[in-house]
Amino acid sequence: xxxxxxxxxxxxxxxxxxxxxxxxxxxxxxxxxxxxxxxxxxxxxxxxxxxxxxxxxxxxxxxxxxxxxxxxxxxxxxxxxxxxxxxxxxxxxxxxxxxxxxxxxxxxxxxxxxxxxxxxxxxxxxxxxxxxxxxxxxxxxxxxxxxxxxxxxxxxxxxxxxxxxxxxxxxxxxxxxxxxx
Numbered sequence: 001x002x003x004x005x006x007x008x009x010x011x012x013x014x015x016x017x018x019x020x021x022x023x024x025x026x027x028x029x030x031x032x033x034x035x036x037x038x039x040x041x042x043x044x045x046x047x048x049x050x051x052x053x054x055x056x057x058x059x060x061x062x063x064x065x066x067x068x069x070x071x072x073x074x075x076x077x078x079x080x081x082x083x084x085x086x087x088x089x090x091x092x093x094x095x096x097x098x099x100x101x102x103x104x105x106x107x108x109x110x111x112x113x114x115x116x117x118x119x120x121x122x123x124x125x126x127x128x129x130x131x132x133x134x135x136x137x138x139x140x141x142x143x144x145x146x147x148x149x150x151x152x153x154x155x156x157x158x159x160x161x162x163x164x165x166x167x168x169x170x171x172x173x174x175x176x177x178x179x180x181x
Contacts, residue, residue: 022060023075025068030060031075037082042130065128070121073114077134080106086133089140098144102137111141116157151178 021038022030035058038044047061063071086107095101102108111119119138126135146154155162163171172179 019058021058023071024060024062025066025071026064027068029068029071031071033075033079034082037078040078040081040131040133043128063125063129066125067121070118070125073110073118073122074125074129074131074134077110078131080110081133086137088133089136093140096147098141101140107137111137 019035020032021035021044022032023038023044024030038058038061043063044061048058066074084104084106087102087104089101093101098112099108111122114122119141122134123138123142125131126138146157149157154160
């Protein structure tokens with residue numbers, strides 16, 4: 001069968017997917033996705049004036065605290081999650097590695113394929129947009145990256161300023177259990 005013959009079927013499939021919504025980044029770049037996928041975000045749901053679940057014409061949502069590259073990744077996550085939901089990350093963790101906890105390859109590759117600043121941006125975006133599965137996934141990746149690191153390595157990774165000698169002495173006195181020596 002030719003592609004032209006399949007075109008009406010494709011159009012009908014798109015219509016059957018329901019309404020779409022645009023999420024607009026801080027810099028004004030719009031990203032269109034199925035409203036059903038975007039509804040994973042509590043922020044998106046809360047931004048709709050209509051309280052019905054079957055909103056035929058959802059309003060665009062400005063995601064003012066998320067930059068374009070990060071929102072692009074968030075939309076990628078939302079679209080994929082609609083097709084293949086992330087298996088819940090249960091605590092306490094059943095394994096002690098990221099790959100051991102996250103069995104779905106797409107989700108493992110999704111967070112492993114971003115650099116450290118983008119990973120932290122995704123944590124922030126997931127928190128701001130109230131997307132619990134994305135927040136769980138990204139926080140798990142951050143925590144796995146921090147495992148086995150020294151306090152100094154963690155300070156550098158998390159961009160925490162170095163303490164002054166006075167602040168360090170006070171912290172050592174108040175929280176002896178944190179320090180190795």
